[in-house]
Amino acid sequence: MDLDLSQEIFNLLALRWQGALDKQQYQDAIKVSIAAYMLFHALEDSLHQDIPLTWLSVIEKQKALGRRQGLPTQNLMCAFCLQSKPESELIAGADALICKSCVTNISNGLRSEHDGKPKS
Ligand SMILES: [Zn+2]
Numbered sequence: 001m002d003l004d005l006s007q008e009i010f011n012l013l014a015l016r017w018q019g020a021l022d023k024q025q026y027q028d029a030i031k032v033s034i035a036a037y038m039l040f041h042a043l044e045d046s047l048h049q050d051i052p053l054t055w056l057s058v059i060e061k062q063k064a065l066g067r068r069q070g071l072p073t074q075n076l077m078c079a080f081c082l083q084s085k086p087e088s089e090l091i092a093g094a095d096a097l098i099c100k101s102c103v104t105n106i107s108n109g110l111r112s113e114h115d116g117k118p119k120s
Pocket residue numbers: 078079080081082083098099100101102
């Protein structure tokens with residue numbers, strides 16, 4: 001199949017996926033992702049076939065966030081520092097949240113551990 005047409009189909013599916021996700025129609029979004037994966041896999045289009053797999057993980061994250069939207073704000077807390085800061089951006093994992101400052105602290109810690117090897 002020619003590349004432009006393949007790209008066009010991909011764009012249409014991506015649009016459909018995004019639309020379903022925005023409306024929280026997760027079943028539809030999952031179907032679009034799987035259909036897109038199978039289609040591009042069948043077309044042996046390595047450029048596009050793996051992208052729908054990342055769509056599936058985005059859907060899972062959105063679902064987890066959606067479930068939390070109905071919860072009172074005090075339950076929205078960082079699983080690491082246990083702080084609930086409305087001004088701090090919380091990032092959702094599979095079943096826990098982490099705040100931006102913990103992400104920064106952890107990544108700095110990992111980096112210094114990595115760099116902290118004895119130097120001569
Ligand atoms: Zn935190």
